[in-house]
Amino acid sequence: MAEWIDLIIRKREGEALEPEEISGFVEAVQREEVPVEQAAAFLMAVVIRGLDEQETTSFARAFLSSGQTLRFNEFTYPPIDLGETGGLGGKAAIIALPTAAVYGVKLPVVADRSLRHNGGLLDKFEAVPGFRTDLSLAEFQESVRSTGIAVIGQTMDLAPAEIRVNQLRANTGSLGGVSLTVAGLLARKAAAGTRGLVVEIACGSGGLAKNLAEAHSLADDLFAVGEYLGIRIGGCITERDNPLGHAIGDSLEMQEAIAVLKGEGPADVKEVAVNLAASLLVIGQLVADHAQGRNLAQEAIADGRALAKLKEFVTNQGGDGQALDNPEQLPRGQGRRDVVTQRSGYLKAIDGAALGDSWLALGGSRIRRGDSTDHRVGLWVHKKIGDKVERGDTLVTLHTSEKSKVDAAIESAEEAFLISPEPADKRRLILENFGRVR
Amino acid sequence: MAEWIDLIIRKREGEALEPEEISGFVEAVQREEVPVEQAAAFLMAVVIRGLDEQETTSFARAFLSSGQTLRFNEFTYPPIDLGETGGLGGKAAIIALPTAAVYGVKLPVVADRSLRHNGGLLDKFEAVPGFRTDLSLAEFQESVRSTGIAVIGQTMDLAPAEIRVNQLRANTGSLGGVSLTVAGLLARKAAAGTRGLVVEIACGSGGLAKNLAEAHSLADDLFAVGEYLGIRIGGCITERDNPLGHAIGDSLEMQEAIAVLKGEGPADVKEVAVNLAASLLVIGQLVADHAQGRNLAQEAIADGRALAKLKEFVTNQGGDGQALDNPEQLPRGQGRRDVVTQRSGYLKAIDGAALGDSWLALGGSRIRRGDSTDHRVGLWVHKKIGDKVERGDTLVTLHTSEKSKVDAAIESAEEAFLISPEPADKRRLILENFGRVR
Structure with missing residues (x-):
């Protein structure tokens, strides 16, 4: 019982911990060798006292090395993922992913489920009848190769220690703070073979970051950990005192995203989607600058290629293509x-x-x-x-x-x-x- | 599992909690209805964020009401306890208790065991061969009545919820902070029937309080909780960059205390002991002021009555009187x-x-x-x-x-x-x- 007490006390007192101390803790949690009450006390101290960049990186590395890491060595360009950190009505990814895929960006996406006020991309795609998010890792890799996009949730193969830590945090009221969230996010993405990540940081009363300072702090953590894990980071900070578009909720958001891909739909959703798609093209090294990326993104939406790519990828994962043609028929x-x-x-x-x-x-x-x-x-x-x-x-x-x-x-x-x-x-x-x- | 999460999150964010929330938590811990990982996370948040006076009092009240409360209604004067908060070589209580008892102060003492750098009175008395600290509550009350002093450790009858909380804190690295320590100390004392408490706050590198500000904060907590529980508080803050006297360790300290009671021994030990005994006489309402208390205390030491009282009480609890006569024979x-x-x-x-x-x-x-x-x-x-x-x-x-x-x-x-x-x-x-x- 006593093994972890000194570590807990030092974090309780606000000390920074060594990389091997953090990896030792994460490995022991994974092997279920840390009594849950000690792990819970430690994680609470971590969340209240915070982590510096090196500690955050140490957590990310330990999470990553607790499971498999996929590789897409045959791709010319780095595989990229897209993440949204909170924000009501955040459906821009539904549009940005197929738009970038039109130009050859490979997108192995490890998505979240909705939790409290944060919408999850996984649930939004599941609003399409038949859509499977339980692909095997082999199916996942094959789908990225064949259609350019595949979307799964975190599985026990990818960064499993992060799953355990997160369950414990959720059960013990220590989900606050951004450092462990960033470490977990990047570890999951890295495990799925991602070499780049575009992030929309939602900022405001409906977002994870309540103000610009918090958004910058989150971006700084992403950079620090991304650099260590070899993941290029880019993205945007969006205003989220307003919800994005009109729709909040899985079917409604899917319907609104399809409207944008049909040249209809609200301008703010399209603007964020084009901006994110352009970032995917830049990080994916397919265009030289963001302006060029925006032009390509707008073209792919205007001429229907982006919508076709969405249908291709969604039906490839078992989704009903009819529902995409007639989104008012979504449940x-x-x-x-x-x-x-x-x-x-x-x-x-x-x-x-x-x-x-x-x-x-x-x-x-x-x-x-x-x-x-x-x-x-x-x-x-x-x-x-x-x-x-x-x-x-x-x-x-x-x-x-x-x-x-x-x-x-x-x-x-x-x-x-x-x-x-x-x-x-x-x-x-x-x-x-x-x-x-x- | 979710029942306690909102409470944990609110304390994690530094909110003050309501009395009924704290009593609800303590009662549920006592009934083993709080998952240990949630209790551990909550206690870590409490220790890092701290408690205000009302919260500290709520913990003390909840601890107290989790077990029995002894009453000494037949005594004319209020029963008093004496506590030392940390400090190496703190053996003044061994002298002060019998000195005050000479004049009729009734002393139902619930003492601690040594932990880390803090010496415990229970262990010091146990250095006398045969001394029993496992008196039943009936024996304890009877001994206070017959000899004026009885010393026991906390039992599962007295403030048992505090024992559970403390075990959990000890196992999860959250023993820091003074508020829960004060709440626990006073709850234990109150459960044993105490109406007054004299405390020596050891201040310095060998004490619980590292400086005068910490000592004052500890005294403030004692006053606040003491007032609520109906316990009069008094005492002194002593310098503890130096150990008190020469002796650190149970047998050595018992030997040194006996030397003082024989008119020998170091002046600093005697000075603190006389000071504490005087405070016991004041809080016990047997003298009008501290100066009068000091005079009486010095008299009782000088004429051997205090040593005789020590022998009476120690032998009453099974201790070997011979060892007190020849303390160099202590193990x-x-x-x-x-x-x-x-x-x-x-x-x-x-x-x-x-x-x-x-x-x-x-x-x-x-x-x-x-x-x-x-x-x-x-x-x-x-x-x-x-x-x-x-x-x-x-x-x-x-x-x-x-x-x-x-x-x-x-x-x-x-x-x-x-x-x-x-x-x-x-x-x-x-x-x-x-x-x-x-």
Whole structure:
């Protein structure tokens, strides 16, 4: 029992730990040699005291070496992954991935599931009937080779120690802080053979980073760990006091992403998607600069190649192509409830956490990993910050399936909108690009 | 598994918790309804983030109500306990308790065992052959009534939730911080029927409080929780860059305390003991002021009544009275090793932690609760800060029993003494009295 106490005490007192101490801990957790109460106490101390870059890197390396690492040695260009760190309505990846794949970027994607206010790409694709996320590693590699994109969740083959650590953190209230999150994210990606990563950092009340300083700190951690693991990092920080687009929820978001790929859909979603696709092309070394990447991305969307690539990859993973042609047929709850404003004025602020709670209350996300979710429910947000609103306007429409969950969802949604008599500034969407794509 | 997560997260983020949340947690720990990993994570967050006075009080109340509470309703005066918070060589209680009992103070003492650098009164009394610390609660109460003093350790009848919490903290590296320590200390004392508590706060490199600010913070916590539990608080803060007296170790300390009771022994031990005994008389409402208490205490020592009371109480708990008459016969390891200085000059500093490590290495204290200790070993410190020393002088003599433990103990002891060519100031012994005895 005593073996780990000195390590725990030193982290409790805020000391930085040596690489071999961290790898020793992670290996012992993996072998189930650390009593859970000691592991939990240690992880709580880590989350409260934080990790420096070297410690974060040590965790990432230890996570990575706990499982298999895939290699795509036959590719001319480095395989790239795309990640979104939180953010309500973050469906730009659904568009950006096939857009970049049109030009030959290879995309072995290890995606997350929705958790609390964070939407997960895995759940969004699963809104398409038949879509399989349980590919074997051999199927995964073959799909990347054949269609350019494959999407799986983390399996016990890839960075399994990170799964154990994360389960323990989730069960003991220590999921806060970004360092372990970054270490885990990059370890999972690296294990799947990725050599580059484009990240959208959602910044604001609906994002993981609450402000620009937190977003920069997250980017710094990504750079530090990425450099060590040989993963090129790029991406953008996006404003997320507003949800992206109108749709929150798996089916609704898939529908909205398809609309953009058909030349319809909201401009903000397209803008972020084009920006991310351009970054994928730059990091993937297929274009010289971001402007060139944007042009290519817009072309592939305009001429339908991006939508065709989405259909190719989705059907390759078992998804129903018909549903992509007629996205209004994606599974949808039957209930509709409008939240209507009693005030006229300007929409001054949206509380992303309250919208996230509403979505969670409808059953669209999970409180804990392993919970079930409902792809059919969601929110359709009609107004953005800065919009003029009149008494009687609908602010958001809830798409519901279980009646017992509606009241709590409406209550949260009603609390999410602040209307003021003063005009409010519209927000800038892409706050900055960072990394090798700047 | 999820029940406690919100509470853990809120403490992780530094929020203050409500009394019923804390009592709910402590009760659930007691009923073994909190998964150990969640309890460990919560306690780590508590220790790092700290507790305010209300939270500390809530823990104390919850600990107290988890077991029995003894009552001594027949006594005219409130029963008092005496506590020492850390400090090497803290044997003043051995003298102060019988001195105060001479005048009728009733002393139901719940004492600690030695842990790391903190000596425990229970172990010191157990150096007397035959001394029983496992009295039943009925025997304990009867002994307080008949002799004025009884000493037991915490049993599973008294504040058992505190025992569980403390075991978990010890096993998971979260014993730091003073708030939970104070809550636990006062809950144990209150459970044994105490209505007043005199505390010696040892301050310096060999004490729990490293400086006066920490000592004051500890005193403030004692007052806050004491007021809530109806326990009058008083005591003193003593300088503990120096060990108290010469002796560190159970038999050696018992021998030194008896020497003081015989009118011999070092002046600093006597001074602290008289000071504490006076505080016991004040808190016990038997004298009007501290000066009067000091006079009575000195009288009881000078005329042998205090020594007689010690013998009465020790033999009442099964201890061998002969050993008290001839304390050089107390069990003692056979080995003697002197640490001799190679430098001449002035003793400028003593590193109490290094001396504590030396004692620990000899086997005199425990690394963990439940470990065994050796009453026979110890250190006899010959020099105090400010003393002039000549090359070849012995700084400390180690009393050893197991050869395999000697080298590490000598190494630590050698590191404990800083000798400088400059004269160093002697230290003030009693830094201040506090509470109702000031």
